[in-house]
Amino acid sequence: MNFAHNDTLPYPFVDEIFPDEDGVGYALRMADANALSFHQLATHLASPGHCYLPYTSAPALAFMFGGTPELIARALVRRHFDDGITVADFAEHRFLRPKHLRQLRPQLCPFCLLEHGHARASWSITLMCCCTEHEVCLIDQCACGRSISWRRRSLLVCECGRMFLGSTNSTHPATKGALAICRQIEYLLGKAHFRLQSQLDSDLAVFDDMSVDTFLRLVWALGPSRCERGGCTQHILHAIPTPFEAMLTADQAHNRIRDLLSGRDVASLQLWLPQLISIEEEAVTLPDRRLMSSILARIRPRLPVARRINRNGPIQSSLFEG
Ligand SMILES: [Zn+2]
Ligand SMILES: [Zn+2]
Incomplete structure (x- = not known):
């Protein structure tokens, strides 16, 4: 399928972005639902080689897929200069170190993807290395050896055609200390959007x-x-x-x-x-x-x-x- 016009158009299957969903994950989920590839989406909204969607694509994504522009924008990384240094705004927080966010190298919990059907925004934080729900270390590589990319067949499927859940034999159980750190990160990210902290932490x-x-x-x-x-x-x-x-x-x-x-x-x-x-x-x-x-x-x-x-x-x- 090609884009019918230079302008984006509303697509048949529309949905709101989840409060804890990653903006690029939302785009991939909705592209998938409307039989578009990430390549087509990136070509239209950024450039053919793009592996990420820019912050400026939020209004177009909202128009195409029915989400609220402000909610999509807050779930996309916006990098800009501030006082001489590059900073990144994401999920209504400011990050002073680029390595704290992993835009181009997504990591994921295959169990969450299958159960909840969307990519969590918190996974874009480099140190958010464990799933606090399934208590496993996240993965950033498919069983085929490829690094996981946004530019893939669908939210659940690698370019090689394998579902990521098939990679679980390489999933490590989360350590207690890392889980506590990840729960604290979730808590700090937003009390309104993420699970509340447990007594254990x-x-x-x-x-x-x-x-x-x-x-x-x-x-x-x-x-x-x-x-x-x-x-x-x-x-x-x-x-x-x-x-x-x-x-x-x-x-x-x-x-x-x-x-x-x-x-x-x-x-x-x-x-x-x-x-x-x-x-x-x-x-x-x-x-x-x-x-x-x-x-x-x-x-x-x-x-x-x-x-x-x-x-x-x-x-x-x-x-x-x-
Ligand atoms: Zn999980
Ligand atoms: Zn693969």
Whole structure:
């Protein structure tokens, strides 16, 4: 099927975007329902080679497939310059680090795709490496060896014709720590749109007022091992990691956050001070600055700083005395 006109037209099968659905996932789902390929859609809305749909395609997608333009736009990544750096807006949050989002390398839970029939927006966050519902590590590769792309046969089917559920023999169970991190990310993404936090994850509740971007940066900072910090696997810190690599990072970060909160082995965390200081310096919101200050005060060996900061902030008190 070709587009009948240069303009987009309403298609026979229309639907609203789900509150937790990814914008490109919505486009692929609706293209599928209307017997269009992603290639046709991308050619029309961006360029023939595009593997992602730009933010500016939201009004056309809304017109074609019946969704609300504002809801589709918020589920598409919008990258732009702000104060000299490239930032990304997605799901009503701002991300200062491009690697925090994986637009071109989608990851997914094959069980969720089959059961719910749509791709979750949260999967576009690199560290959202586990499905909190099925408690498995997400996949970004089909059993055929291809990286999963938006440019595929359908939402559920790889270019090779296999359903992604057929790749489950390569699905790893999620680790406890990574699951807790992923549940916290879901919580921070939006209380209105995602499942509420469970009691089991309450050890991370001190981060409930933190921005999702600062929380992700904290996890990235604390996740890598000493060896990786030292430079022997620096590529992992800069490239888009596989969901499994991200899961190991999240799990390790969770261990270190628990040490931090409980006061165990805090001195060993001094190795991570430079990264943590840069996160504090870039923090924009008051809760982010307070939490980062209290973390630094906890790790730095100078007691007077900790005392001074603790007197001024109720959040520090809850972090350290709770
Ligand atoms: Zn799932
Ligand atoms: Zn395949």
